[in-house]
Amino acid sequence: MAERSTLRRLRDDLPREALADLLVRRAEADPDLAGRIEAELAALPGRGPVDPAPIAAQARTLLGRQIKRDYRDDYEAHGPADALKQLVDKAVPFLEAGDGRNALKIPVAVAEPFIEQWLGYYVETDEDMYRLFTGLDRMMAEAALMSDLSADERGSLRETIGGWEDDLNDYAPEDGFFLVTAALRTAWDDPALRAVLAGKTGAALPESEEENPEPIAVRLRVLAAAARTDEYLNLARAAGDEAALAGMCWCASAGSTRPC
Known part of the structure; x- marks a missing residue:
């Protein structure tokens, strides 16, 4: 906590131009930071439509980095559940503003790389990662019901989710993506x-x-x-x-x- 307070004071004391220059130089040396900044900007309310690509890329980075680290630690897979949840929660301001269309893009962008990596590395070892399915399902359902998706758009997303469930097969959560599927079916x-x-x-x-x-x-x-x-x-x-x-x-x- 003390370290964070010190960082905040330093941030407040730096002129805006110096802080921006510092971020650029740090991002050039740390590709992960650049990806995090891109994901933040992509999901920032008030900047126009959400761009799901940087959000999906950041999810893949989080998952890939954790796998590499865990493979050096006795090959035990413990996924970045908290970091992924924080990424998904970027949809919350859009939900609070009644912008279901933009809110929906965020959990959908996270879900695909999450399912890919969960099946490959975390399926039998990480209960915290398993719990993310429930949060993704509920958030996508709320966003879908809050959005102005056309019947064709709803059908397309149902097909995407059906593909996820086919991939998950026997490893799917008990209810899978029941809530969002029901929401998309009838709105x-x-x-x-x-x-x-x-x-x-x-x-x-x-x-x-x-x-x-x-x-x-x-x-x-x-x-x-x-x-x-x-x-x-x-x-x-x-x-x-x-x-x-x-x-x-x-x-x-x-x-x-x-x-x-």
């Missing part, structure tokens, strides 16, 4: 779901979403983030989610349109 287009969201009398959830509460939880998060309060409440009632219903009702009475 908000299912007539029964639309009737529920509109609060129509007698409307019931689609059978596919009655069987598993997780897709409903993802939908509620997206509706809350978009301040679609009435639809949120209608869905929570139809799903019998008393906690979600009570949380939104309490916050609405306090002047907020989001669950507590």
Whole structure:
């Protein structure tokens, strides 16, 4: 902590031009730093569309560097789970801003190299890496439901995810990419779901979403983030989610349109 404080003071004391020159010189000597900077810029809100290529490249660098290091340490594979999660979490500001299209590009860019390397090196040795599947699935599902993807774009991404699951085969997590696949299959287009969201009398959830509460939880998060309060409440009632219903009702009475 003391070292970080010292670095921050030095950063604050350096003129902007000197700091920029220092970064350029350091990046020339350290290719990994250049890749990290490119990934940061590629996923920086307010700079236009997210460029997934530097993000995927940084994921490959993180995975490859860890493999080389671990192979010198008794050939035990312990993956860079925390670093990959930090990379995936660059989607969070876009989700918070309601920009699902750009948010979606980030976990998709990380997923492909992660799956490749996980199958090759980490599949039987690293539980932390295994847990990343759940985070990727949920984040992609939320981003897909928040985006304006066309039916063709949704179908193309479903094919990509189906290819990942085929590659994973017996090594896939129990639910695989269930949440994002369900989100891409129906988005908000299912007539029964639309009737529920509109609060129509007698409307019931689609059978596919009655069987598993997780897709409903993802939908509620997206509706809350978009301040679609009435639809949120209608869905929570139809799903019998008393906690979600009570949380939104309490916050609405306090002047907020989001669950507590």
